[in-house]
Amino acid sequence: MRRDDRCVLALERALGASKVDDSDERRAQLSRDESETDCVLPRAVVIARESADVREALRVCEEHGVAVVPRGAGTGRTGGAAVVVDSIVLDTTALCDVKDIDRDDNIVIVEPGVVTGALHAAVEREGLFFPPDPQSAAWCTIGGNVAENAGGPRAHRYGVTRDYVLGMRAVTMSGAELTLGRRTPKGVTGYDLTSLMVGSEGTLAVFTELWLRVIPKPATVRTLLATFASITDAGRAVTAIVRKGIFARCIELLDSYCCDAIRDAAPSALPPNASVALLIEIDGDPEDCDARCERAGETLTNHGAIDVFAAQHEGERERLWSARSVLSRALRARARFKLSEDIVVPRSKLAAMLDDVRAIAEREQIAMPTYGHAGDGNLHVNLLWSDPSLRPAVDRAVRALFERTIAHGGTLSGEHGIGVLKRDWMHLEQSPAVLDAQRAIKRALDPRGLLNPHKVLPAPGHRGC
Ligand SMILES: Cc1cc2nc3c(=O)[nH]c(=O)nc-3n(C[C@H](O)[C@H](O)[C@H](O)COP(=O)(O)OP(=O)(O)OC[C@H]3O[C@@H](n4cnc5c(N)ncnc54)[C@H](O)[C@@H]3O)c2cc1C
CATH class of the missing domain: 3.30.43.10 (Uridine Diphospho-n-acetylenolpyruvylglucosamine Reductase, domain 2)
Incomplete structure (x- = not known):
């Protein structure tokens, strides 16, 4: 300096x-x-x-x-x-006060630096529940979650962060202090600037206080792990579970590369025969939960599951989830370079998209382990490589991945946002007019373009990579 x-x-x-x-x-x-x-x-x-x-x-x-x-x-x-x-x-991490938990109105008022896991614990002590649960909850902040519109496994039943943000205080680069939204369950006064701020990735304003909706904590949670011989079978089983109206709270997929990486990192986390796995959770009242678990087990078996394992107590449940939580770092340890994509396709296209990922990986000879929130059609497709000369093949694989995603009627990012890494692919999904409308909003709130520049929106005129 x-x-x-x-x-x-x-x-x-x-x-x-x-x-x-x-x-x-x-x-x-x-x-x-x-x-x-x-x-x-x-x-x-x-x-x-x-x-x-x-x-x-x-x-x-x-x-x-x-x-x-x-x-x-x-x-x-x-x-x-x-x-x-x-x-x-x-x-903003030192702005970390949980200011109020209002049990009458089911609202929590927090500063943006509160760690998401600490927010979960604080509301659950009061019998309440804040559903968005990014797998990084032990470290990430609620401000970052709102800025990214974070999701997580439970989004399958409960939706994403946007569904829980009622209002906020935020400051724009030009110094305007905005109080946005409401503290009531309903409200349609004026344009919905609160929703605009959610997912704006720190480019429109800096949040200083967030007003979040919470719901009663579900009485029971049951966890199932189903193993499959092929990823296509697992993809079809996901569609079947949803079609049966079982209302799982999450349906997480682990492909065979991921299962191997997990076994290396945490040998007891998965059964030895788990080639491809689905981790499923069902919550609600105990009786209803048990009935839906039963139906889920039958559906999985009828759709190719080799084994369905039901956690019998909290320790077993934690062991099953430990498989999911060691995964990101286990994959990172396997190669010198890692790109983590976050595509979403309509659930009905999940099996076809998984076939596409496999075909792209074979064609470009790049490892592309895939896991994620399969119940939402949201796949974390990772690209792993160690030899820098493979970069052109990686770029071709990413382009093909995004093109197939859009061809299936999907979207580039389910929860990780656009940031820098996906900015120059925005044109694949959004028209020049839509991109220009977003640039106009940015100019209105930050005329000199000083707040988090070069994020989200490609430069005008950019049409490809
Ligand atoms: C192991 C791992 C697992 C993950 N799992 C998930 C998952 O399951 N689901 C998911 O959605 N994401 C996941 N993520 C991604 C990440 O945790 C989320 O995007 C999270 O919301 C980022 O929060 P953060 O506090 O770290 O924000 P940062 O990374 O610090 O910032 C993210 C964005 O928010 C903006 N920002 C931060 N604070 C403010 C503020 N006060 N006002 C305005 N803008 C602000 C920043 O400018 C930036 O654009 C995972 C990440 C890791 C490493």
């Missing part, structure tokens, strides 16, 4: 030196997220400890024409919090 950096000095004056960290270590740590986006070092990190710090940091940076990257825990998969141009990082 240049010691005469006027913006950093102005930030220190406005906020106090303790809230501005320009150490090499901190700048390097907060320059990247959990994607493999190429990053540059930020000028400094601002640690917001109260909402006024967010307003002041944005004001100073706007005045100096310096870009700002809002940041939660940095677990994003597409480079949303990665620093890609000269910027200040605005760290």
